[in-house]
Amino acid sequence: MYGLKAISAANGWLITLAGISIVFSGLLVLSFFISNMEKAIRFLDKQKERIKHAKIKPVPELAKRKKKAKEDKRAEVTKVVWLSPEQVEVYNYYRWITERLGEPFSLQQLLEHAEKRGIRRPYYHLDMFLQMRLLYDAGGDQIGFYRWARDIEIELSEEKNEN
Amino acid sequence: MELVINFFHNTGFGLVTTGHLIMITVGLMFIYLGIAKHYEPLLLVPIGFGILMGNIPVFKGLGLGIYEKGSVLNYLYFGVRQGIYPPLIFLGIGAMTDFSTMLARPKLMLLGAAAQVGIFVTFLAALAIGFPANEAGSIGIIGGADGPTAIFLSAKLAPHLVGPIAIAAYSYMALVPVIQPPIMYLLTTKEERLIKMSDPRSVSKREKILFPIVAFLLCCFLAPAALPLLGMLFLGNLLKECLVADRLAQTARTALIDIVTILLGVTVGASTQADVFLTGKSIGIFCLGAASFMVATAGGILFAKLMNLFSKEKINPLLGAAGVSAVPDSARVVQLIGNREDPSNYLLMHAMGPNISGVIGSAIAAGVLWSFLLK
Amino acid sequence: MIDTRELKESRYLEEFSDSDLAELAAIGTATHWREGEIIFHEGSPAKNFFILKKGTVLLCYPNGRSLPLKNGGHGIGWSSLVSPFRYTATGICLTDATLIQFPGTELYSLIRMNAAFGHKLMAKIAKTIEERKKYRTKGDRQEQM
Numbered sequence: 001m002y003g004l005k006a007i008s009a010a011n012g013w014l015i016t017l018a019g020i021s022i023v024f025s026g027l028l029v030l031s032f033f034i035s036n037m038e039k040a041i042r043f044l045d046k047q048k049e050r051i052k053h054a055k056i057k058p059v060p061e062l063a064k065r066k067k068k069a070k071e072d073k074r075a076e077v078t079k080v081v082w083l084s085p086e087q088v089e090v091y092n093y094y095r096w097i098t099e100r101l102g103e104p105f106s107l108q109q110l111l112e113h114a115e116k117r118g119i120r121r122p123y124y125h126l127d128m129f130l131q132m133r134l135l136y137d138a139g140g141d142q143i144g145f146y147r148w149a150r151d152i153e154i155e156l157s158e159e160k161n162e163n
Numbered sequence: 164m165e166l167v168i169n170f171f172h173n174t175g176f177g178l179v180t181t182g183h184l185i186m187i188t189v190g191l192m193f194i195y196l197g198i199a200k201h202y203e204p205l206l207l208v209p210i211g212f213g214i215l216m217g218n219i220p221v222f223k224g225l226g227l228g229i230y231e232k233g234s235v236l237n238y239l240y241f242g243v244r245q246g247i248y249p250p251l252i253f254l255g256i257g258a259m260t261d262f263s264t265m266l267a268r269p270k271l272m273l274l275g276a277a278a279q280v281g282i283f284v285t286f287l288a289a290l291a292i293g294f295p296a297n298e299a300g301s302i303g304i305i306g307g308a309d310g311p312t313a314i315f316l317s318a319k320l321a322p323h324l325v326g327p328i329a330i331a332a333y334s335y336m337a338l339v340p341v342i343q344p345p346i347m348y349l350l351t352t353k354e355e356r357l358i359k360m361s362d363p364r365s366v367s368k369r370e371k372i373l374f375p376i377v378a379f380l381l382c383c384f385l386a387p388a389a390l391p392l393l394g395m396l397f398l399g400n401l402l403k404e405c406l407v408a409d410r411l412a413q414t415a416r417t418a419l420i421d422i423v424t425i426l427l428g429v430t431v432g433a434s435t436q437a438d439v440f441l442t443g444k445s446i447g448i449f450c451l452g453a454a455s456f457m458v459a460t461a462g463g464i465l466f467a468k469l470m471n472l473f474s475k476e477k478i479n480p481l482l483g484a485a486g487v488s489a490v491p492d493s494a495r496v497v498q499l500i501g502n503r504e505d506p507s508n509y510l511l512m513h514a515m516g517p518n519i520s521g522v523i524g525s526a527i528a529a530g531v532l533w534s535f536l537l538k
Numbered sequence: 539m540i541d542t543r544e545l546k547e548s549r550y551l552e553e554f555s556d557s558d559l560a561e562l563a564a565i566g567t568a569t570h571w572r573e574g575e576i577i578f579h580e581g582s583p584a585k586n587f588f589i590l591k592k593g594t595v596l597l598c599y600p601n602g603r604s605l606p607l608k609n610g611g612h613g614i615g616w617s618s619l620v621s622p623f624r625y626t627a628t629g630i631c632l633t634d635a636t637l638i639q640f641p642g643t644e645l646y647s648l649i650r651m652n653a654a655f656g657h658k659l660m661a662k663i664a665k666t667i668e669e670r671k672k673y674r675t676k677g678d679r680q681e682q683m
Binding site for chain 1: 265266269270272273275276277279280282283284286287290291292293295296299300364366367369370373374377378381382385386520523524527528531532535536
C-alpha cells in the first residue's frame with residue numbers, strides 16, 4: 001500500500017498530530033515552568049534578603065585595577081637610546097630596507113627582506129626596536145604599518161645589552 | 164594440495180563478494196572523514212572500523228559474525244539490540260551539558276520542539292512510499308539529529324534497520340555544516356539574519372538543580388516511553404549540577420560515555436554487513452534521512468519567524484536551525500552564518516538553548532513513536 | 539594540563555572564576571616556541587586558541603598590517619571558536635615565547651558544560667575581534683622593493 005492510503009491505514013495522521021502536540025506541549029509546559037521558576041525563586045530570594053537585611057559592600061577592586069592600569073600605561077619617553085654595535089648594525093640595515101619600502105612600512109615585509117639578506121636574529125632585533133619605541137604604529141588608516149621614531153637619538157654603547 | 168585449496172576457500176580472499184568490498188570502502192571512507200576531515204571523529208572512527216570488522220567475509224558457523232549467537236560481537240551488540248547503550252550515552256550527555264542557556268530564555272525551547280516536525284513529516288513520507296509503520300517511525304527519528312535516540316528507537320521498533328539508520332543519522336550529523344546553510348539562507352532575509360539577540364539573564368544554581376528534577380517529572384508523565392532516555396539525561400545533569408556527586412558526573416561524562424561510544428560505534432558499524440545493509444531499503448532510508456534533516460531545519464527556522472510575528476523581542480530565525488539536536492554542530496553553523504552577515508553578531512551561546520531543547524524534544528518524540536508503534 | 543595558578547596570572551582571564559580557570563587548566567597545555575618560529579599560518583584551519591604567557595608574538599595580516607603582542611594578557615587564535623574557523627593572520631614569535639594552548643574542540647565542550655563560562659569567553663573574544671578589526675581592513679601600502 002502506498003500514498004495517502006498507506007498513511008491512513010497506519011494511523012499516520014493521528015500519530016503525527018498526537019506526536020507533534022505532545023512534543024510541543026511537553027516543551028511548552030517546561031518552558032512555562034522554567035520562566036515561572038525563575039520568578040518564584042527571585043521572589044523567595046527577595047523575601048529572604050528583606051529578612052536578613054544583608055548588605056554587600058562593594059569591593060574596591062575596580063579602583064585598584066584602574067590605578068594599576070594607569071601605572072602600567074605610564075611610559076618613559078626616552079630621547080637617547082643606547083645600542084650595542086651589533087644592534088646598531090641591524091638598525092642601520094633595517095633603516096636601509098625601510099627607506100626602499102617607504103614609510104609607513106609593513107613589519108612582515110621588513111622581516112622578509114631582513115631574512116633574505118641574512119641579517120642576524122631579525123625577529124629578536126625587531127622586538128627590541130619595538131620595545132625601545134624606535135618603531136611606532138602609524139595609527140589611523142595606516143594602523144598596523146610602522147614608522148621610525150624621529151625624536152630618538154641612537155648612541156653606540158660599548159657594552160652589549162643583549163639578553 | 165586439496166587442504167591448501169580448502170583453506171584458501173575459507174579465508175576472506177576466498178569468501179569475499181562485491182558487497183563486502185563496497186562496505187569495506189564505505190568503512191574506509193568513514194575512517195578517512197573522521198581522521199582527515201575531523202568530521203565527528205569520535206563517532207566515525209569507531210563506526211568506520213566497525214564496518215570493516217563486520218564486513219570481513221567469515222565462514223558461517225564459526226561464531227564470528229555479529230548476528231551469530233554466542234559470538235563476541237553478538238554479545239557486545241546486545242547493548243544495541245536491547246537499547247542499553249543509548250541511555251548510558253544520555254547519562255554522559257546530561258553530565259556534560261549546562262542547560263542554563265535554555266533556562267535563561269525558555270521561549271527558545273519551542274524552536275527545539277518545532278524542529279521535531281522533521282521527524283513526523285518524514286514518518287508520513289516513509290509510510291507513503293510503502294515502509295511499514297514501525298520502520299517509518301525509525302526512519303523519521305533520523306530527523307531528530309540525535310544518534311543515540313535514533314539507535315534506541317530503531318532497536319525497539321525495527322531492529323533489522325539499526326545499521327542503516329545509525330549510519331544515516333551519524334553521517335547526516337557530520338554533514339550538518341553542509342546540509343543546513345542553504346536552507347538557512349533560503350528561508351531567511353538578510354535583515355532577519357542580522358537580528359542581534361540581547362544578553363540572557365544569569366541562571367542561579369538552585370534553578371539548575373531544580374530543572375532536571377522538574378523537567379524529568381513533567382516530560383516523563385507526558386511521554387512515559389521517553390523514560391530511559393530522559394531519565395538518564397536528567398540524572399546525568401542532576402549529578403553535574405548538584406556538585407555533591409561530582410565524582411559520578413565526572414565518570415559519566417568522561418570514561419563511561421567514552422566506553423559506551425566505542426562499543427556503540429563498533430557494534431553499529433559491524434552490524435552493517437553487506438547482505439543486510441546493501442538493500443533498496445537502505446537507499447530509501449538515506450534519502451528520507453536527508454529530507455528529514457532538511458525539514459527539521461526548515462521547521463525550526465519557520466517557527467522562529469512565526470514567533471517573531473507575535474513577540475516584541477525579535478528572535479534571529481537562524482536560531483531555529485539549532486533546534487535539530489546535533490549539539491554543538493548546528494549551534495556552530497548558526498554562529499557561522501550569523502557571523503558571516505555581521506561579524507559582530509555572536510549567536511553561538513543563544514543557539515545552544517534550542518540546540519539542547521532539541522535533545523529533549525527528540526527524546527520525547529522517540530518515546531511517543533515507540534508507544535504508538537510498538538506491536 | 540597546567541597549573542591553575544598559571545592562568546590566574548593572565549590578564550586575559552581576570553574575569554574568570556576559580557572554577558572556570560580550573561576547567562581551563564585541565565585542557566590547557568603550555569607550549570614553548572623559539573624566536574622566529576611560526577605558530578600558525580594565515581588561512582590554515584584554526585584548531586587551537588592560545589593565551590600568550592611570555593614573549594612577543596607578531597600577528598601578520600595578509601594586508602601587510604601587523605600587531606605585536608607582548609607578554610601576558612593576549613588571546614590569540616579566536617578563529618578556533620568563531621567563523622571563519624581559519625586563522626586570519628600568521629603568528630610569528632619575535633622572541634622565545636610561551637603560550638598556553640587550548641584545543642578549540644575542548645573549549646566547545648567547556649562552553650557546552652558551562653554556559654556562564656561560554657558567555658564570558660565569547661564576550662572576551664568579541665572584544666578581541668573588535669580591537670583587531672582595524673588591522674584586518676585592506677591596507678593601502680604596496681610593496682615597493
